[in-house]
Amino acid sequence: MVRRFGRVALLSETAFAAFQALRLRAKHGSDIQIERTEPFNEFETLDEEVRVAAAAYEDRETPSLPYAAFAARNDHPEPDELRDREL
């Protein structure tokens, strides 16, 4: 196991890890969800404006300001627009 997050675990990409995951599924059936994840590279997958918006919003001066208002004020992409964009 590479890491645990509460009830989620990240396993290394080996057949043994798959074997362990399948044991769990055999025991608990569809309660066990197995997904194969892929490393995320924001420089590959995203437009620069989304990276810039995320960094700027986390650096905002008023912590209680919602993102929608922040985006409108500072010319970042709107949350709804982001929701419609596929990666």
Place this chain on the structure above:
Amino acid sequence: MRGQQNSVPGSEGAHPNGRHQAEAAGGPVVVQTPDRRLSGRALDLREWTGTDVDAEGLVAAVRRNQGDSDEAPADEGAVSDPKEAKAEAEVEEAAVEHPVAVACPDPGPAHEYVGLVEPGMALRVRTALAAGARSRGLSAPQDEDLASVRTELADLTVPEADAAAARERLAGTESAVTAGRERVATIRGRIQAARDRGRETDDLREELRAAARKLSEIETEHAAAREALEQAERRAREARDARERRRRLEDRAANLARAARSHLVDALREEYVTALAAVPGSDRTGDPGGEEPFDADPVSAALAVGRVAQLRAPVVLAVDRFASADAAADWLDAPVVRV
């Protein structure tokens, strides 16, 4: 019970610590301002009107002694002239920067909690009593483990890890490799077509060589960028592991410290309860079992801890519980500065 685990010899004294007066008195305390000076074991500064001397300033001056004076001499008579001269030089030096300077033995572990007794003070009684136990040389069974956990914590380094630069380097190199391969295949196709039609292929071959060179460069960069990202992610994983380990060690250290404190408090609980019942001017009755002793008013609790603890640096006293500074010094078995 008395003097249990306490290395200080001689338990025939009237004080619960069982120490001789002369020994507890340590070196004389010297309080000095630019134009005044008092020395002795029990000092009363209340007549020093018009000076900047306040309780906080005095305690700060006492605590500035930390680490810069030697162990307290066994009795007053043992103070040798050079040492006294040194202490006086220190006092004068300190007086330049601060309105008041105090020469006295090192404040021990309990002084931090009960070195200043004033109205309205707050006191974490158990923590103070545990420090009082330390001041008498008592130890807890958890000390060794606690020290080793703290050493481990101090030695633990969490590596700096940021894989963003590596991700940025890798980005786009994969599609560049694909594009390069397609370009090589396209040129090969054109060479084949030219050959089929019996045409000249030299220019196309030159183009193919250039494309193949370019592809090889891109592939090399892609492989290097991938390798760099894998390394960066390994470091990030190590950093996460180290942080997790640090959190576990911090938890363990906190648990050990709590257990050690509780052990030390238990060791002195009875003495503390007895001392608390004897605190002058307390509104508590003489029944030590009647109330939760750790909920006593902070001034009484501080005085009781002070009586139980071994204090060599003076206690700065700003409350009216004793008839005189001398009476307070006798009761606490510690040097006292009354303000």
